[in-house]
Each structure stands twice: as C-alpha cells, then as structure tokens.
Amino acid sequence: MDHFTYRNRILHCEDVPVAELAAKYGTPLFIYSQATLLENLKEIQTAFAPAAPTICYSIKTNGNTHIARLMVNNGAGCDVTSGGELYRALTAGCPPERICFAGVGKTDEEMRYGLGTGVLMFNVESHAELHALGEVAKSMGKVAPVALRVNPDLPPKTHAKTDTSVKGVKFGLDIDTILEVAQGVVGHPHLRVQGLHMHLGSPILSADPYRQGLEKGLKLIEALRKQGHPIEYLNMGGGFGINYRKQEALPASAFAEVILPAVKQSGCKLVLEPGRFIVGNAGLLVGRVIFTKESGGKHYIIQDAAMNDLIRPTLYDSFHRIWPVAPEVGLATPPIDYEIEMANTFKQNVVGPVCESGDFLAKDRYLPRAKRGDLLAVFSAGAYGMAMSSNYNSRVRAAEVLVTGDKHRLIRRRETFADLIAAEEHCTA
Numbered sequence: 001m002d003h004f005t006y007r008n009r010i011l012h013c014e015d016v017p018v019a020e021l022a023a024k025y026g027t028p029l030f031i032y033s034q035a036t037l038l039e040n041l042k043e044i045q046t047a048f049a050p051a052a053p054t055i056c057y058s059i060k061t062n063g064n065t066h067i068a069r070l071m072v073n074n075g076a077g078c079d080v081t082s083g084g085e086l087y088r089a090l091t092a093g094c095p096p097e098r099i100c101f102a103g104v105g106k107t108d109e110e111m112r113y114g115l116g117t118g119v120l121m122f123n124v125e126s127h128a129e130l131h132a133l134g135e136v137a138k139s140m141g142k143v144a145p146v147a148l149r150v151n152p153d154l155p156p157k158t159h160a161k162t163d164t165s166v167k168g169v170k171f172g173l174d175i176d177t178i179l180e181v182a183q184g185v186v187g188h189p190h191l192r193v194q195g196l197h198m199h200l201g202s203p204i205l206s207a208d209p210y211r212q213g214l215e216k217g218l219k220l221i222e223a224l225r226k227q228g229h230p231i232e233y234l235n236m237g238g239g240f241g242i243n244y245r246k247q248e249a250l251p252a253s254a255f256a257e258v259i260l261p262a263v264k265q266s267g268c269k270l271v272l273e274p275g276r277f278i279v280g281n282a283g284l285l286v287g288r289v290i291f292t293k294e295s296g297g298k299h300y301i302i303q304d305a306a307m308n309d310l311i312r313p314t315l316y317d318s319f320h321r322i323w324p325v326a327p328e329v330g331l332a333t334p335p336i337d338y339e340i341e342m343a344n345t346f347k348q349n350v351v352g353p354v355c356e357s358g359d360f361l362a363k364d365r366y367l368p369r370a371k372r373g374d375l376l377a378v379f380s381a382g383a384y385g386m387a388m389s390s391n392y393n394s395r396v397r398a399a400e401v402l403v404t405g406d407k408h409r410l411i412r413r414r415e416t417f418a419d420l421i422a423a424e425e426h427c428t429a
C-alpha cells in the first residue's frame with residue numbers, strides 16, 4: 001500500500017498533485033510520502049510486536065536526515081555502515097543505544113567513533129576485524145559490544161550483486177569457521193560477544209531463506225553460549241522485498257511468522273535492519289521529457305532523470321514502473337502488466353542525458369507517446385535511489401521533497417554548480 005494515486009488522470013502524492021511539486025521544486029525530483037513511510041514502519045512494528053524488537057532503519061537505503069528523524073521519532077533505531085552513516089543517524093537524533101554499526105571494512109577511526117558514541121553493537125565480519133576492534137577498545141579503556149555476523153551459506157536467493165549469504169562472498173564470518181574465531185576471544189577483556197547477526201541479501205521475496213538461516217543460527221547460538229559467550233541478541237538484518245512490478249512481495253507478517261518462533265526459542269532479543277520495505281515504495285522520481293527521438297528503429301524518451309539519479313536499472317537491470325504523471329490517452333493508471341501491449345502505447349526506451357549507453361531507466365517498455373515537457377513518474381525509487389546517486393557528468397544531485405497530506409516541504413535542496421566544485425576550492429597546488 002502506498003499513497004501515490006491517480007485522481008482524474010492526475011498523479012498525486014497523498015493530496016498533492018505531483019505536477020505542482022515538479023513546477024515548484026524542479027526536476028528531476030524525489031518525492032516521498034510521509035504516510036507511506038510511517039505505515040510501512042508500522043507494518044513491521046506490528047508484525048514483530050510480540051518480540052518487542054529493536055528495528056534499526058537501514059540508513060544506507062535512504063540517509064536523508066529528515067527521513068531518518070521521522071523513523072527515529074516513531075520508535076526506530078538505525079543500522080549504519082560507515083562513519084558517515086553514523087553521523088547521519090546521530091544528526092537525526094537516534095539514541096546510540098539503538099544503533100547497530102555494520103560494515104565489512106570498518107577503519108580504526110570508525111571503530112573509535114562508534115565506541116565513543118556508545119552504539120548498541122558492532123556487527124563484526126572477520127577475524128581481523130574482531131581483533132582490531134579489541135585493540136581499539138583496549139586503547140580507549142572500553143569493552144566493545146559485538147554481534148558476530150555469520151554467512152550461513154544459503155542457496156542463491158536474489159540478484160548476485162546483492163546476495164550476501166552465499167558461500168564465498170565477502171560478507172560475514174564463514175559458518176564453517178565462525179566458532180573457531182569466537183573461541184579465540186572467549187574471556188577477552190575488551191570484547192563482549194553478545195549477539196549473532198545475519199543479513200541474507202536484498203530484496204528477498206520468500207520467507208524460506210530466513211527459515212534456513214535461522215535453523216543454522218539457532219545451533220550457532222547454542223554453541224556460542226557453550227563457549228561462554230553471553231548471546232542476548234539475534235539480528236536478522238534486512239532484505240524484505242517490495243512490489244516493484246506487481247504484487248510479488250510478502251507482507252511483513254509472513255517474515256514474522258518464520259522469525260518470531262525462532263527468536264522465542266533462542267531466548268534472544270530481536271534486532272531487524274529493514275530499509276527497502278520502509279522507504280522503497282514511499283518514494284518516486286519525477287523527470288521531465290526533454291526530447292523524443294528515433295534511432296535504428298528504436299524509440300527514445302530522453303528526460304532529465306538519469307542513471308546518476310537512479311542507478312538501479314543500469315546496475316542490476318532492475319525494473320521500475322514508469323508512467324506519465326498526467327496520461328492524456330490510454331490507461332489512467334500504470335498497467336498491472338507491462339509485458340502486454342496496451343491501446344495507445346508502443347515500445348519505448350526511457351533514458352537520461354548521461355553520456356553512456358547504459359544510462360536508461362526502462363528498455364522496450366510499452367508507454368504512451370510522450371512530448372517535450374511531459375512529466376514521467378518512476379515508481380518505487382525511495383530506496384537506493386538518492387542514496388546511490390552521484391554527480392557523474394557533473395550533474396547536480398536532485399532535490400527531495402516530503403509530502404504529508406496537502407503539505408509539502410523540501411528536505412534536501414537541489415545542488416548548485418558551486419556545490420560541484422566546493423570540495424576542490426582552497427586546495428593549493
């Protein structure tokens with residue numbers, strides 16, 4: 001469920017016409033619905049309520065401090081993966097005791113920042129990291145709270161570039177050797193191994209991987225406790241998928257059904273790190289058509305949102321629904337099935353102005369004819385859109401707007417040309 005709806009052939013975000021926002025704030029523009037953000041968070045909170053979980057919103061998904069603050073004010077903590085993300089979480093007002101510090105390559109400086117802040121836990125991913133963290137904690141006279149991140153060695157479950165629990169990827173401690181690593185730090189005066197963490201991949205459209213991961217996780221918790229580690233937390237990461245195409249995703253309750261009994265059995269407190277589920281369908285990207293053209297029998301819509309704004313189609317061949325903001329002919333709302341040719345549509349490629357053939361948002365997509373100045377909405381762009389954006393081709397990063405009811409406000413201004421070179425100024429030869 002989201003709050004992007006067509007009313008009389010005009011796309012609205014909550015009660016605000018999207019065209020009005022594009023006119024006021026310019027394009028390309030990310031538009032977020034506050035009601036959708038809060039309902040998605042609530043869905044997870046409700047589904048997992050019996051375990052009274054710590055829900056750490058995954059900052060990497062969309063780190064805008066206004067969105068993070070909204071999450072934090074509504075009961076969430078934060079999952080951070082770098083010093084920069086920790087800074088964002090703290091700026092958003094997140095209490096440190098609700099922050100999980102993840103990441104496969106934390107520097108000593110980042111560890112010091114986390115320890116100084118007093119984060120809930122470090123998710124540790126290697127033998128080397130565990131010992132480095134012990135050293136940093138020692139130098140600060142502290143005890144570092146640790147969850148060991150296990151790679152549970154599961155079958156492939158999502159795009160290879162975002163599958164984090166198949167054997168041999170860089171993430172987590174190998175399930176075959178994790179206990180040896182843990183044995184090595186029993187009684188360590190500056191490390192407290194108090195949790196087990198796993199993040200299986202993203203996006204995941206079935207509860208099976210969680211079932212499989214938990215089966216292995218429960219045995220590990222038992223073994224870690226036998227070694228003498230006081231395991232109190234089970235962190236199941238993020239990964240819950242969303243509807244990019246149709247109704248392919250599961251409700252949070254389907255994951256809860258699998259996760260809750262295992263948590264109960266483990267006697268642990270539950271931590272989750274959802275990102276996409278909360279913010280993915282709460283945001284869209286609006287672009288304005290600059291030109292249309294034909295080339296080699298292909299039809300192109302060249303609009304002002306590009307791979308530097310939303311890299312997912314280029315990087316993962318991801319599918320994002322696209323439809324005119326105010327369709328004049330044909331369907332009044334995006335089709336249920338894009339594979340089928342519809343009246344008043346023909347196959348087109350939606351591309352941006354970036355100088356790469358890989359710069360596209362959709363390929364061979366049935367869409368109505370577009371003309372200069374039309375607005376196109378790219379749906380489900382709230383997660384890993386702005387967060388993965390860049391200044392490639394010296395394009396300024398888009399603005400972001402948050403809508404609630406009939407109100408809207410800028411939550412990140414469009415960058416300026418001066419922003420593009422700001423970090424290069426005052427650097428002398």
Ligand code: LLP
Pocket residue numbers: 058061079102162199201202203237238239240273274275276277312316383384
């Ligand atoms: N926790 C950890 C340790 C993670 O690595 C991730 C995502 C999450 C939580 C949040 O996962 P989510 O709930 O959002 O699925 N850029 C890719 C996705 C990369 C995911 C990276 N890790 C995409 O656009 O599909």
